[in-house]
Amino acid sequence: MTGDDFLFPESFLWGAATSAYQIEGSPLADGAGPSIWHRFSHTPGLVRDDDNGDVACDHYRLWKSDVALMRDIGLTAYRFSISWSRVLPEGTGRVNQAGLDFYLRLTDALREAGIRPFATLYHWDLPAALDDRGGWLNRDVAGWFADYAAVAYRALDDRVESWATLNEPWVVADGGYLSGALAPGHRNLFEMPLVSHNLLRAHGAAVQAYRALSSRPAVGIVVNIEPKYPASSNPEDLAATRRADAYMNRQYLDPVFLGRYPEELPEIFGQAWPDFPSSDFDAIRSPLDFLGVNYYTRGVMRADAAYVPLRSVRVRQKQHAHTETQWEVYPEGLADVLRWVRKSYGNFPLYVTENGAAFYDPPSVGASARDPLRVQYLREHLRAAGRAMADGVDLRGYFAWSLLDNFEWSHGYSKRFGIVHVDYATQKRTPKQSARFYTKVIGTRGAALTPDVFEE
Ligand code: IFM
Numbered sequence: 001m002t003g004d005d006f007l008f009p010e011s012f013l014w015g016a017a018t019s020a021y022q023i024e025g026s027p028l029a030d031g032a033g034p035s036i037w038h039r040f041s042h043t044p045g046l047v048r049d050d051d052n053g054d055v056a057c058d059h060y061r062l063w064k065s066d067v068a069l070m071r072d073i074g075l076t077a078y079r080f081s082i083s084w085s086r087v088l089p090e091g092t093g094r095v096n097q098a099g100l101d102f103y104l105r106l107t108d109a110l111r112e113a114g115i116r117p118f119a120t121l122y123h124w125d126l127p128a129a130l131d132d133r134g135g136w137l138n139r140d141v142a143g144w145f146a147d148y149a150a151v152a153y154r155a156l157d158d159r160v161e162s163w164a165t166l167n168e169p170w171v172v173a174d175g176g177y178l179s180g181a182l183a184p185g186h187r188n189l190f191e192m193p194l195v196s197h198n199l200l201r202a203h204g205a206a207v208q209a210y211r212a213l214s215s216r217p218a219v220g221i222v223v224n225i226e227p228k229y230p231a232s233s234n235p236e237d238l239a240a241t242r243r244a245d246a247y248m249n250r251q252y253l254d255p256v257f258l259g260r261y262p263e264e265l266p267e268i269f270g271q272a273w274p275d276f277p278s279s280d281f282d283a284i285r286s287p288l289d290f291l292g293v294n295y296y297t298r299g300v301m302r303a304d305a306a307y308v309p310l311r312s313v314r315v316r317q318k319q320h321a322h323t324e325t326q327w328e329v330y331p332e333g334l335a336d337v338l339r340w341v342r343k344s345y346g347n348f349p350l351y352v353t354e355n356g357a358a359f360y361d362p363p364s365v366g367a368s369a370r371d372p373l374r375v376q377y378l379r380e381h382l383r384a385a386g387r388a389m390a391d392g393v394d395l396r397g398y399f400a401w402s403l404l405d406n407f408e409w410s411h412g413y414s415k416r417f418g419i420v421h422v423d424y425a426t427q428k429r430t431p432k433q434s435a436r437f438y439t440k441v442i443g444t445r446g447a448a449l450t451p452d453v454f455e456e
Pocket residue numbers: 019022168294354401408417
């Protein structure tokens with residue numbers, strides 16, 4: 001079975017994804033409080049070209065036409081995130097109804113357009129007021145997050161199809177507290193495991209809050225998984241690969257599904273590895289209704305003591321194409337990851353909650369924005385998803401990252417992931433060739449993936 005003759009089920013959801021800080025703009029409008037990303041991007045030198053999310057795609061004001069755009073593309077689902085500090089400007093306590101109203105309007109419009117809303121509660125934009133109280137380093141954050149989640153559930157559960165607690169906890173902890181490339185920009189090996197653990201505790205508390213309020217099977221988590229392959233069969237490279245996998249992938253999935261950390265972590269973190277109360281895992285492993293997998297690339301690893309704490313390094317695969325973010329294009333990795341999740345943690349509902357690529361898009365002219373590399377990327381990854389489904393993986397939907405070109409964190413606006421081009425000077429949206437291709441794929445339930453050429 002190649003997957004090429006695979007028709008996706010009628011019920012399969014065809015989506016695109018975004019996140020609040022990356023597209024909304026107007027971060028302080030209508031009583032919202034600042035987030036750590038507002039603060040970080042307004043600190044000179046931390047984001048490329050000192051870009052920030054003050055305007056972004058102006059989606060906070062253009063949401064209506066953006067929903068129409070999604071309907072024109074043929075999307076049946078849309079994944080977005082809720083800005084915590086719009087809803088609770090201080091992070092806890094007082095609810096800002098005007099902030100909630102934005103998401104009420106958005107979800108109503110989505111449903112009217114026949115598009116199912118998939119909401120993520122945390123996509124990296126912690127209220128700055130909570131960072132001032134220690135943020136993800138403070139154990140109280142689990143309760144703060146659960147209280148915020150309950151406010152969102154109460155207001156939106158009758159409109160939202162499904163809820164993800166966190167987006168990519170590994171990136172939050174690694175980028176925000178170890179490499180420092182992302183907000184809040186700390187660089188501290190001792191902080192990273194504490195932050196990961198508090199993220200997991202917050203996730204568990206938010207799942208429990210959902211169970212207390214709703215009987216719908218509609219809550220899960222989104223992780224980015226990067227399959228790790230050894231560069232050679234020598235024992236050092238095999239061990240280096242296991243460490244890299246434990247650090248990036250199993251650090252989050254093992255606690256959530258198995259109630260414990262992978263055995264490699266104490267070795268990786270050494271003295272920085274704390275003793276966690278075993279009772280914390282009761283909430284962390286609260287049963288989930290689905291898992292969201294974000295897949296972009298793989299890692300081929302070899303041992304190298306110079307790279308701490310992992311003592312492993314990625315080997316560039318020169319035979320394959322790379323995206324503008326220097327990520328190897330490796331579609332089979334998506335099929336591998338989906339099969340690996342099923343084998344390791346059980347056969348439950350999965351979504352590909354993000355998959356996409358930043359490529360250099362030639363300047364767009366009128367309606368003909370052409371992005372053949374992204375068309376090819378989409379085609380090959382959807383085919384790989386089809387192969388995993390043909391092998392029995394319970395994949396329920398796919399979300400392209402991203403609907404719109406947007407604020408790519410520390411890269412600012414220099415990397416374009418959208419299937420729709422955004423002219424940041426005018427806010428004009430132009431669907432790219434990849435959006436037109438996606439429309440055809442959606443309309444044919446995947447049959448249009450088969451020819452290697454997309455005829456317009
Ligand atoms: O833009 C990000 C997104 O916020 C989280 N996942 C990866 C994307 C591309 O880097």
